[in-house]
Amino acid sequence: MxxxxxxxxxxxxxxxxxxxxxxxxxxxxxxxxxxxxxxxxxxxxxxxxxTGKSAHVSLEPPTRIARVLAGPDLPVESVALVSTFQRQQIRNWPMVLELLRADPRVSAISPQITGSAVLVKSEAVRTVSIVGVDPQGIDAISPISPSIIDGNGDLGADGLLIGARLAEDLGLSAGQSILLRTERGVERQLTIKGVFRTGLQSLDERVAFLSLQTARPLFVLPDGVTNIEVKLKDPNQARAMARFLADATSLRATPWQEKNVSLxxxxxxxxxxxxxxxxxxxxxxxxxxxxxxxxxxxxxxxxxxxxxxxxxxxxxxxxxxxxxxxxxxxxxxxxxxxxxxxxxxxxxxxxxxxxxxxxxxxxxxxxxxxxxxxxxxxxxxxxxxxxxxxxxxxxxxxxxx
Known part of the structure; x- marks a missing residue:
């Protein structure tokens, strides 16, 4: 040219x-x-x-809303009360796990039983968030095992893992026993199997882990789980994945972005x-x-x-x-x-x-x-x-x- x-x-x-x-x-x-x-x-x-130490999508039971009852047999409108004692739970969680395992976007799954409890040692009392997990999948969401600085991650039937800050506050170390009292009024003597330090204050100070089977009688949940935590290969797909799971399971699916709006x-x-x-x-x-x-x-x-x-x-x-x-x-x-x-x-x-x-x-x-x-x-x-x-x-x- x-x-x-x-x-x-x-x-x-x-x-x-x-x-x-x-x-x-x-x-x-x-x-x-x-x-x-x-x-x-x-x-x-x-x-x-x-998101490195938290779930990308959280699945929870749908929120129950009180219904207004009206009919010819009722002289006035009444409200159907929602029980506050019975914990909401995901009863069909094995089916949900199968759905998640078949999805190529998912990298890790952790069915959990979560709740509040207090740890009692002599006169010291500390409120903690209890997370009941599958012992084989304790690192699925947060890398707990590599962060253990005292003891080991073998939960067993009566084991408990606590954060380093919580252990310092209560003067605890691996091998010691402590009384755990749950929000359901159930008490049990547990053994500190390990102490972890992740560097995340919310975990190290307020969270304790035990096995899923140990958590069931403590929170009176013989069959279901309270939530399912999901990790994705690409965190940016969390919103789309949450919409898909909400439609497919009728559960409440929350992407990590909704929990971190400021970020x-x-x-x-x-x-x-x-x-x-x-x-x-x-x-x-x-x-x-x-x-x-x-x-x-x-x-x-x-x-x-x-x-x-x-x-x-x-x-x-x-x-x-x-x-x-x-x-x-x-x-x-x-x-x-x-x-x-x-x-x-x-x-x-x-x-x-x-x-x-x-x-x-x-x-x-x-x-x-x-x-x-x-x-x-x-x-x-x-x-x-x-x-x-x-x-x-x-x-x-x-x-x-």
Whole structure:
């Protein structure tokens, strides 16, 4: 294509200016890639910190609402009372587990019996949240076993796992006995099998684990479970999964986002901030290319006038300047994507004393395709104004200058 040859020749005729243009585009794209990868990495880190030790979707029995009764046999309207003593439970939980195991989005499942209780040691009394779990799946939702600092995770028939802060408050250690009294008024002497420290205060200070079979008589639930906790391979699918499970099981399904509304709002605000920075990067690229091509068109007025005098159509001149913008944008974008990826990889490799990356950056999520397409398109758009101006040059006026 002859227009492409002319465009390339124009660019190579002033290599320093072309190099500066390409470098400016590359720097803008590098910033675009870095910001995109950094925001994605921050979102991943915050999500993992919140969901790494909790469920992505929680299944619970549907909320029971008191019904208004009316009929010919009732002189006045009456309200059907809901029992407050009988615990709500999921009775068909084995069927729900089968449904979850067949879903490829699910990575872990934990049927549980949860409730409130008090631990009594001499005169010390502490209120705790009891979680009855399958001993084989104690680490399904929260990694408890690797966090044990005293004793072991073998719950057995009368075992109890407690957090380090709770153990310190009560002066307990592995092997000691303690009285547990549940909200149902049932008491039982249990043995501290292990003490864990997860670093999450809500777990280390207020939660105790025992086996599912031990929890049943303590909370008077011989058959069902109170909730089913679900981990997903992709936490971002929690809302869709919750809707699916609610429709399929008629249970109340709560995604982790609804339990962490403030975090979700922060992630949205963070994403908007990144988008604004990306937009400003693209605007700076467009302004730089447009100003350089306008100057180039002005300097080459005489050359353009001579070509027009020889019968070269204005559409050809238009294509020459558009192709210049295309080449500058494409080469700069490719160079910027490569530089941005290298920068992200280098920053990811900088670690602290604990071996964690100093910056929570995700090089694989740098938005390279978007950067390439948007930058190239922006460069072409930036060249439209100087291209139109050059294509409308009057041959006589241009030659006389």
């Amino acid at each position: 002859f227009a492409l040859k002319v465009a390339r020749r124009y660019l190579l005729s002033n290599p320093s200016q072309t190099l500066l243009l390409v470098a400016g585009v590359a720097i803008g794209v590098t910033v675009f890639v870095f910001i995109t990868a950094l925001i994605a990495g921050l979102a991943i880190l915050l999500t993992e910190q919140v 979700e709002g922060a992630l949205v605000a963070q994403g908007r901030t990144g988008s604004m920075i990306q937009v400003f990067s693209l605007i700076s690229i467009i302004i730089g290319i447009a100003s350089a091509l306008v100057l180039s068109a002005y300097r080459r007025r005489s050359e353009v006038g001579i070509m027009r005098a020889f019968g070269v159509p204005g559409s050809f001149i238009l294509w020459v300047f558009l192709l210049q913008g295309l080449l500058i944008g494409l080469v700069g974008a490719l160079l910027g994507c490569a530089t941005g990826y290298g920068l992200c990889i280098w920053l990811q490799g900088i670690t602290n004393a604990a071996g964690d990356s100093v910056l929570p950056i995700a090089p694989e999520r740098g938005g390279y395709a978007a950067a390439l397409v948007l930058t190239t398109l922006g460069a072409v758009i930036a060249s439209i104004l100087p291209a139109r101006a050059a294509s409308k040059v009057d041959p006589l006026e241009a030659i006389q200058q």
